Amino acid sequence: MDIFKHFTSIVTSEVEALAGAGRLPAGLPTGYAVEPPREVGHGDLTTNAALVLAKPARLAPRAIAELLAERLRGHADVASADVAGPGFINLRLQDAFWQRQLDAILAAGTAYGDSALGAGEAINVEYVSANPTGPLHVGHVRGAVYGDALANLLQKAGFAVTREYYINDAGAQVDALAHSTFVRYREALGEAVGPIPEGLYPGEYLQPVGAALAARDGRHWLDRPQSEWLEPIRAFAIDAMMAEVRRDLKELGVEHDVFSSERALHADGRVARALAALQAGGHVYTGILEPPKGKKPDDWEPRPQTLFRATAFGDDVDRPLRKSDGSWTYFAADIAYHHDKFTRGFRRMVDVWGADHGGYVKRMRAAVAALTGGAGTLDIKICQLVRVLRAGQPVRMSKRAGEFVTLAELIREVGADAVRFIMLTRKNDAALDFDLAKVLEQSRDNPVFYVQYAHARCCSVRRRSGGAIPSRTDPAMLARLGDSGELSLMRRLALWPRTVEAAAEAHEPHRIAFYLYDLTQEFHAQWNRGNDDPAVRFIVPEDEGLTQARLVLVEAVRMVIASGLAVMGVKPVEEMR
Template identity: 55%
Template sequence: MLFQIFQKHVDAVLDELTEAGTLPAGLDRSNVTLEPPRDPAHGDLSTNAAMVLSKAAGMKPRDLAEKITEKLGQLDDVQSVDIAGPGFINLRVAEPVLLRELLEIAELGSEYGRSDKGRGVTVNVEYVSANPTGPMHMGHCRGAVVGDALADLLEAVGHKVIREYYVNDAGSQVATLARSAHLRYREALGDDIGAIPEGLYPGDYLKPVGEALAAEFGDKYKDSAESEWLLIFRKAAVAKMMDMIRSDLALLGIRHDVFSSEADLHAAGKADIAEAELRSRDLVYDGVLEQPKGKVIEDWEAVELPLFRSTQFGDDQDRPIKKSDGSWTYFGGDLAYHFQKAQSADELINIWGADHSGTVKRIKAAVAALTEGKTKFDVKLVQMVRLLRNGEPEKMSKRSGNFVTIADMVEEVGKNAVRFTMLMRKADAQMDFDFAKVMEASRDNPVFYVQYAHARIQSILRKAADEGVLPSPDKLDNLGEEEMDLIKMAAQFPRIVESAAASREPHRVAFYLNDLAAAFHAFYNLGNDRPEKRIIMVNDPETTSARLFLAKNIGQTIRNGLALMGVEASESM
């Protein structure tokens, strides 16, 4: 692949200069980059090697750049090389290299862009992890798509990925769920339950749960004390909610490998195991929290609690892992959960809503402590999405009671549009999802624009086949400058995939696809003003077959990028 080829060229030149004594041995080259320059007029590739290594070499950046360019310029793969500014090196790629890249796209097909850079390192990606108290709604959608696309990206670069969902089924919310389900159970048995009491979940989605409970238990728990049915109904209601959640996620093409239960974690004593591990290293101690600063709490009193020494790992205060009644705090449970995850993964990534930002530092401290710094841990925060219709706030769903469900969204605009739109901005940037704009057939709608590029290519290929002309690599020498520019854009795809995976930013793929689609549309439109640039030219079958080969593989690259986003490419529009 083009970037890998030229990275090897740069490395080989630096090795030569090291052997010649121009560069000292053992230099750290991790900051040496090779990427497209911001202005394509400057070249196809740019490296900062001279800027980064000049100080260690005891040379001026431009002097070192001259030695590097002298050797790079001798390579057959390099058309030209020059020095810009204080020492940046810009290269232009020789045409045969670009044609080989096009052939590689054709040869690799759906594998183009994939690599083994991750070398089988296991990464646990936890995403969604919504409380099992109702159907998936808009608030869950963005994190679900970002997490799923990130998992796909990590697999594409050679990581082994565990997709995990943490089921928060041990808190007060699931007790509320059980009480809400009992109310619907009584309703299913014929009771007039009236208005849903404040504090219980009002959505109609609980009616089938009540009906299922009535079918299973009859009137056994209709008038029973809460203590007799609460645990039974909690377990049954959570199971039904998880079935609903899996179904909702399936509408978006999202799956998980592991569903970890908070209740099961505590029942298995995992939190006690984590506490014992930390106490054995004097990282949990019994102490008293300071009174909250800036607040006057009349009934506040000092209580001795087990505290985790999170300040040793960058947190601003030590954190209690248990409450005064001996039950586990949320942090205590989360600490045990991450310890459990770290047993089967080399790296952990959590996709959380932005409202969880306050807990990031303490959980990072916990993972660092429990794994003795051996397990990498990262948190990606996802901002909320504002739901609009023609610029106006969208009304809420009647079925859910107070929110728009994922099922509502997918039914209206389709899975592909939802997923693509959710990846069109950085996860930590707020975004609007306007139903009207998502469905708009215009250049301003990236969902449409990228899909239209792929559909247009498929239409061209069908039309050419009807006229008896097929894509062929036999006459690629007939391709000109504009075609080469398009190949250069396609050749960036493997680098984009690797950088998106490394930065944990799947939106980079969406941005790239929009640029590639724009480049193809611009190339196609050349034929409107310049007939000799039309892809299909009846009087020139050889050039036509070469341009069809190019178009076909641009389509393959678009298809590969969409697949990483979990989006199917459109064959027609």
């Protein structure tokens, strides 16, 4: 149960009751909410109902607040209801109310915080979608972790989530991959190939691919013309790279449900069909674009092009659909891809892109709007750059020289859990520094350690209790939990369902990381009090009843940490080493 929704509905029924008694006008709107107060000193809950209702009710906010507060005081869970400031109502709840929440948490386990928000609606989250021309590197990791955590989060919020990867296996880049692989193939067969030609991929990661091809086909392709080997070797290389990508992603804990091929979209006519649909809607025409101002390409020459009328849907210019040789642009294929997702039943789509694709957002949104007549929604989340720091110094990355930190290396160095956690400690659209030393530090300013440590401490309590965590609770037992630190932990736990929903709605999984940090901070603080004062320790040998109640609290904390980490895709640890 989300306690804030619970009390919002109580306020609503009291407003109706007051209207029924003639003390408020009937038919007032319900734009108000019961929320946690920003200032803890203001109480447990606060509502702006009187402020929101003042205008439609044509009454002073404080007068409405007084009426409502009077009614709210009559509820058994409400300890006090005070009018404050311009007309807020601050509620304090009985300890028993908070204690009762522990029941709900223990009963639900890590399902506590699951929401019906999504109502089982299908949603497609597309992420990573890196070109199959090389191994994944740090530039891809953030999107991978963000997308995966978002998918987990949406699942927890009640959506039917499909995790999808779009393979850009068409176009010049995969042809270059095929040529590069052919060079490595010749090399594997003993030829002296010299330096890798300009325009091809020089990375050593293609050596094993060439060797594997040689092992499979022997010298078969050596004297054949390019027209014969290009396609089969391209397919071979793409398969090899995608196998590596999938293996690396699996190491990171990322597994997609669906891999969609761009090449297949072209091959089976889906591109042509999508574009025909766009054309039928009157969104395609032939025209001449203005050159971009301020950065005019040297070889610019005006020419008529097949254009999508993106400006009709909020974009700045209309966008080309065909290259000068008549083939489809990448954008055209991407339109077809989103059309395909929509026809597969996804009215809701999320794309996770890197910062360098920011300029592409408007046209894609425009295309989806045009294709679906507004029935499909596309949210595009941009992940800003990650700077990897070693000893406080940025690690230089040059793709051309082939020196970049790969995902596999990153995981080998600090572990998948640390990688995932750190990637979620920033909002997706803010730049992120990844300090390789800091993530392994055992201190409070390393959130990975801090949160894991809290979970380990919970497990430690459980171990030392000898497995004596009560499976059932009763109000009398939980009534022993009256310490201020215990109560603020209970209040924090009650924020979890609300945190999940808000994060899911905003598509912001980083909020989970921040919540966990706050929760564990309070847990550690309570633990530390036990260092000085044995009476507030979780295990009090001379008081079994109190210990039982506290074990319930600790177990509830552990479950919420574990379910938060599950959303982040981080494994909770039982002990620190």
